[in-house]
Amino acid sequence: MKVLVPVKRVIDYNVKVRVKADQTGVDLANVKMSMNPFDEIAVEEAVRLKEKGKVSEVIAVSIGPAQASETIRTALAMGADRGILVKTEGEVEPLAVAKILKAICDAEQPSLVIAGKQAIDDDANQTGQMLAALLGWPQATFAHRLELGEASAEVEREIDGGLQTLDVKLPAVLTTDLRLNEPRYASLPNIMKAKKKPIDEKTPADYGVDVTPRLKVLKVSEPPKRQGGVKVKTVAEFLAKLREAGAL
Amino acid sequence: MATLVIAEHDNEVLKDATAKTVTAASQLGAGVHILVAGENCGAVADAAAKLAGVEKVLLADDALYAKMVAETMEALILSLAGKYDAILAPATTNGKNTLPRVAAKLDVPQISEITKVIAPDTFERPIYAGNAIQTVQAGAGKKVISVRMTAFKAAEQTGSAAIEKVAAASDPGTSKFVGEELSKSERPELTSAKIVIAGGRGLQSAENFKLLEKIADKLHAAVGASRAAVDAGFVPNDYQVGQTGKVVAPDLYIAVGISGAIQHLAGMKDSKIIAAINKDEEAPIFQIADVGLVADLFKAIPEMEEELSKLGT
16 A cells, blocks of 8 residues: 655744745745644654555655755655655645646555645645545545554544544545654664655656646735733732733 | 635534624625535524525535535535635634635635635735735635634624525545544633633643633633643643634633743734733743733632632632
């Protein structure tokens, strides 16, 4: 059984994001980039399935600039077997990403795609669901726990009211939530080994997908700033201030 | 052409999220229809019909929709989509689950979690956990939009729309509901409570969260948590407030033992008043708190409970 894991190169989650003065986007120059944290969870889950002998091959796919190969290398160092880099410049919307992934699924025939539930840059939370729809596959988003069987998967999902369990027929698309697992750090020997693992280079045109954005970003601006207020030392003062503000 | 809103409900109660999405939908300028899909959910349709600005309620009452499983919802919404120019859903886990499937099948991009309607085709939405605001314009074709509930007021209940039954769509049969474990609580829901009291790693244990619950009961507040508290297993996942958990904007948000990571602030910084209790004077939460109490929470919280009891609040 093959598993496909899409991984996105994003601003590292510890970096304080700055909006560019000309309001065309956020400043990506000289900023540390990393694998989207939800995608790390996806890679980890796929590698664990392989370690348990339930999966034979884990393929990491990234759609992005040449440097996205580093993101694929990270996945390979965690235990993925090979990579596919679909080279693009500029923003690629989730729908276009889903179309490219669909074409890759058509070619690779994985039984399972494990994706992050959202990327921490555009916070769209769309790609996994769109891919499932385009393939006509079932989905289990926001996965909290996965039991993979031969022909189906039982997935516990994080939902607004608590947890929900679904049984989805394979092939299926899963998206990860925070509690699915804790991703490993790649060991030095595995980082060295990852350098020898193959990465195929492709372009969106190879898959017949037009990645021209369909939405027009008019501007990107700073959110309104909140100012800190008063600091007090006692509970009585605290409650008095809240009452003054009409909050209690 | 009209705008279709997908109702959020539990087959018994229409959630506030729907009324807020109706407000956003009304701002697109066209008539608003609501789709109530569920099982034995007539009461939900009745409630939806009362929302101001709603012209028609479509009721798909069928066992297929009892749990709003994404594949069945996709088929139902697509069977109706032809008549609509825009399809909106609240950014609940149900909305997030289903809506991108609909957009993909309609071959249009989705616009996620809008916080403002600038023009019928132009919207604001937060990116990078709310550290930047994107203004985005839709192109030709249908618009598929999820709505951040905290950014819109609930529509009033002054309407009286007609309810029209619609047929269930076919069942793709690829996915089966097995079960659910829902948190039971007498307290108000986290996303619609007027007051939220949330705990972080500083609470140190599940047991200590009970301290917050006592205050919550006095203030008729909901209890939330930071990601650190959820990851540590102090409280279930549905308590999580933040970029990837729930986004809340109550009148009063009390952060207890929460340092104020960016991811947490993304989920609560639009609250009207933010109060924080933390023993670390340098905690980032104080930079945005209107009122901060620098104190050991294990002393402050029991004292606060006592004070509130005295006042009978």
